[in-house]
Amino acid sequence: xxxxxxxxxxxxxxFSHSVPKSPDLPNEDHFAIDEARQLFxxxxxxxxxxxxxxxxxxVSNAFLARPDLSGSWLDEARAGFESAHDFESMLWHEQAAFxxxxxxxxxxxxxxxxxxxxRFLATGDSVVVVLEDGYxxxxxxxxxxxxxxxxxxxxxxxxxxxxxELTECTISLGEHPGHISVLMMTDALAAWxxxxxxxxxxxxxxxxxxxxxxxxxxxxxSAGRMRIDDxxxxxxxxxxxx
Amino acid sequence: MPSGRSKSDFVADVLNKTIYTLVTNCTKAxxxxxxxxxxxxxxxxxxxxxxIGHDLAKRTSSIxxxxxxxxxxxxRTRLDDDGAGGxxxxxxxxxxxxxxQASGGTPMCQALTEAxxxxxxxxxxxxxxxxxxxxxxxxxxxxxxxxxxxxxxxRQLSTQDGxxxxxxxxxxxxxxxxVAFPSSEHGLVDGFAQMLFRMSSxxxxxxxxxxxxxxxxxxxxSRGFIxxxxxxxxxxxxxxxxxxxxxxxx
Numbered sequence: 001x002x003x004x005x006x007x008x009x010x011x012x013x014x015f016s017h018s019v020p021k022s023p024d025l026p027n028e029d030h031f032a033i034d035e036a037r038q039l040f041x042x043x044x045x046x047x048x049x050x051x052x053x054x055x056x057x058x059v060s061n062a063f064l065a066r067p068d069l070s071g072s073w074l075d076e077a078r079a080g081f082e083s084a085h086d087f088e089s090m091l092w093h094e095q096a097a098f099x100x101x102x103x104x105x106x107x108x109x110x111x112x113x114x115x116x117x118x119r120f121l122a123t124g125d126s127v128v129v130v131l132e133d134g135y136x137x138x139x140x141x142x143x144x145x146x147x148x149x150x151x152x153x154x155x156x157x158x159x160x161x162x163x164x165e166l167t168e169c170t171i172s173l174g175e176h177p178g179h180i181s182v183l184m185m186t187d188a189l190a191a192w193x194x195x196x197x198x199x200x201x202x203x204x205x206x207x208x209x210x211x212x213x214x215x216x217x218x219x220x221x222s223a224g225r226m227r228i229d230d231x232x233x234x235x236x237x238x239x240x241x242x
Numbered sequence: 243m244p245s246g247r248s249k250s251d252f253v254a255d256v257l258n259k260t261i262y263t264l265v266t267n268c269t270k271a272x273x274x275x276x277x278x279x280x281x282x283x284x285x286x287x288x289x290x291x292x293x294i295g296h297d298l299a300k301r302t303s304s305i306x307x308x309x310x311x312x313x314x315x316x317x318r319t320r321l322d323d324d325g326a327g328g329x330x331x332x333x334x335x336x337x338x339x340x341x342x343q344a345s346g347g348t349p350m351c352q353a354l355t356e357a358x359x360x361x362x363x364x365x366x367x368x369x370x371x372x373x374x375x376x377x378x379x380x381x382x383x384x385x386x387x388x389x390x391x392x393x394x395x396x397r398q399l400s401t402q403d404g405x406x407x408x409x410x411x412x413x414x415x416x417x418x419x420x421v422a423f424p425s426s427e428h429g430l431v432d433g434f435a436q437m438l439f440r441m442s443s444x445x446x447x448x449x450x451x452x453x454x455x456x457x458x459x460x461x462x463x464s465r466g467f468i469x470x471x472x473x474x475x476x477x478x479x480x481x482x483x484x485x486x487x488x489x490x491x492x
Contacts, residue, residue, distance in 0.1 A: 026272065051271035085271070092335045093309045096262065097269035160323065 009035060010113040010173065011182060011236040017210045018186075018232035019217040028052040029186050029232040032060040038111035039064050040234060042126050044186040046154055049102035050094075055081055056104045059155055063108040069121060069166065074155065081157045101158030106166075107184055109236075116174030118182075123164045125152040127190035129201050130171060133178035133240075136198060140169040145194045148187060173238065181205045182236040188229035192220065205235055249413050250342040253379055253476060257282070257340050260480040261294075265309045265337075274306050279368075281360055282339075285353035287346025292356060294339040301360040312337035350384035354392040358399070361406060365399050373400055375407045377483045378441075379476075381414060383434050393441035407443040409466030411479045420470040423453055425463040435469045442467035452482045 013035050020027035028045035030053070041063035045052025055077075062077040063069065087098060105124025111117070120128055122141040125148060130137045142148065153164030173180055183204050185193060193200045207213045213233065220226035247255075261280065268275045281302040282294045292301055294308075303311075316336045321329045361374045376396055399406040412435070421429075423445065427436040442465040445453065454460045456478050466483065468475050 048267050050269065054271070091309075092315055092337060093265050093269045093274070094271075095335070096266040100266055 010038060010111050010116065011040075011118070011180070011238050013040075013234070014237045015207050015213075015233065015235040017207075017213050018230060019214050021228055021230050026053045027230050028056055029230040030056040030060045031184075031232060031234055032057075032064050033234070034064050037064075038113060039067055040109040040184060040236065042105075042107045042184045042186065042232060042234060044105040044124065044126050044230065044232070046103035049104075050097040050100065050157075051081070051085070052102050052104060054084060055102040055155075055157055059104050059106050063106060063121075067108060067110045069108075074163070075159075078157050078159060099158070101156045101161060103154035103156050105152065105186075106155055109182070109184065111173070116172055118171050118173050120169045121166055122169075123152075123166050124154050125187040125190070127185055127187070127194070129183045129185070129190075129193060131181045131183075131198075131201055131205070132176045134181075134198060134202055134205075136201065137176065138169065138171060139194060141167050142190065142194065145191050148191045152187075177241040179240045180238040182234075184232075184234040184236070186230060186232045188227040189217075189231040189233055192226045204233060205237075207233065207235065248342075249381065249415060250345065252473060253413065254340055254342040256476050256480050258336070258338050260484055261308055261339055262337055264484060265305055268305045269309065274309055276304050276306055278305050279303065279364065280305070280308060281357070283353045283356050283360075284340070284343050285349050286343035288343055289347075290349055290353045290356055291343065292360075301356075302364060308339060312339050313341070314338050345381070348380065348382050348385045350380060351387045351389045351392055354378070354389050354396065358392055358396045361396065361399050365401050365406070368401060370402050373404045373406045375409065375483055377409050377411070377480060379411045379413060379479075380438075381412070388437075390437060390441060397443055404446075405443075407446070407449075407466065407483075408441060409479065409483050410438045410442045410468075411471050411476065412438055412469045413476060414470050418470050420468065420472055420475060422458050422468045422471070422475060423460055423464040424467065425461050425465070430469065438469065439465060439467050449482060449485070452485055453478075456482065 013033060016031060018027055018029045030043050032041045041060035043056035043060040045056035049055065058077045058080050062073050066073045085098060087095060090098060105126040106122065107126035107128060108121045110119045120140055125142060127139060127142050129139045155164060183201060193204060217226065217231045221228050264278055268277050279302040284291045294303065316338060318334055318336045319331045320334050322332045324330045357376055364374065393408055396406055396408050424439060427439040430436050430439060445460065445464050445466055450460045450464060468479055471479060
């Protein structure tokens with residue numbers, strides 16, 4: 001029933017790219033991919049953070065290292081963040097910003113090629129949309145554009161910060177024989193997509209060229225149709241089952 | 243007042259903490275983002291003084307200037323949660339940029355005029371920026387005339403992104419009911435309160451939401467005005483007034 005390649009991969013990475021909010025500022029989104037192990041992670045660092053680009057990288061890499069997010073995975077990521085900075089040599093405002101914390105979302109996907117089960121874990125407002133033959137099967141953790149007005153729960157480098165709730169969603173891809181597309185997006189792009197429904201999702205599925213994607217993002221921002229923020233898109237696909 | 247401090251000392255602490263928060267939020271691993279310019283006009287028994295920090299006798303200072311030039315950095319202690327049901331004393335650095343003036347007179351008109359002139363220049367030189375917000379704190383009526391016209395002039399200043407906002411906070415050593423963000427001057431205790439209400443801008447929607455999130459009853463037409471504010475109101479006033487509508491803010 002399941003369509004896998006000779007290497008056992010169920011979902012193939014078709015497209016991945018990120019466009020920073022400004023050419024003068026660092027991109028605070030990060031994605032990490034291990035296609036052979038069918039692991040995909042996306043993290044969006046919050047703007048009001050000391051070093052959100054690094055934290056987003058550590059969080060997404062931590063998912064690849066331990067996709068069940070068990071044990072002390074978050075403390076290990078925090079230790080990585082702390083060791084990357086020399087606190088004692090910082091100026092007063094750098095110390096204050098460091099201690100306030102850096103924050104990021106996490107959207108992780110694991111796929112079991114044997115069972116066809118796709119499992120999504122999420123905290124924050126990075127979103128996945130799954131389609132079969134162009135029709136939406138699910139949108140998670142947000143399924144409506146109005147949900148973006150709330151303040152999302154984020155993973156923090158601050159050890160005193162409460163642990164946000166990680167929500168989970170599964171879908172058995174084997175029960176859907178059509179052509180499967182999976183879009184993983186950070187919030188500005190996700191809001192654009194959910195606002196446009198199937199038409200928006202189909203447009204995103206068609207991207208194959210990074211320059212075209214960059215041009216699209218720049219145009220939508222200029223026209224006021226997409227919020228000005230880092231925009232990241234992963235497109236994964238599985239062919240229709242024979 | 244907390245810890246037996248005077249209201250002016252408490253307000254000065256809140257102002258310094260507000261600047262501290264703004265500097266902290268703008269500080270990144272690769273440098274400070276100059277998201278804000280800040281100006282402070284003090285007025286009281288010694289007249290009107292302009293500028294904050296060391297040698298910052300400029301009408302406005304950038305966040306980078308403020309980060310690098312506090313008057314001093316004090317060592318204070320704070321009680322923090324130890325995560326095991328108890329608290330522990332923690333030493334923290336508390337930078338100071340503003341010191342309160344002695345009370346005596348209330349040259350409010352002169353101070354607001356100084357602010358208006360500063361902001362007119364700033365708006366001319368920053369036409370595409372988010373417009374200014376003025377947070378005005380007073381403990382009494384003006385002793386140098388009627389400040390209403392100057393307040394109107396401030397609210398007329400604008401950039402391409404919108405009109406300037408003027409929010410007014412009245413603090414008092416007298417006990418009495420406080421009124422926060424009313425939609426009407428009806429029911430305000432006296433002519434002074436009514437005048438401050440008329441001097442205050444209506445809340446834009448994103449600021450109304452911030453006030454509502456803090457538990458204030460905010461309705462259509464609510465204005466940025468608090469009369470007889472208590473310590474919690476003072477803290478909230480500064481927090482609500484210094485959160486602009488950032489495009490990519492979380």
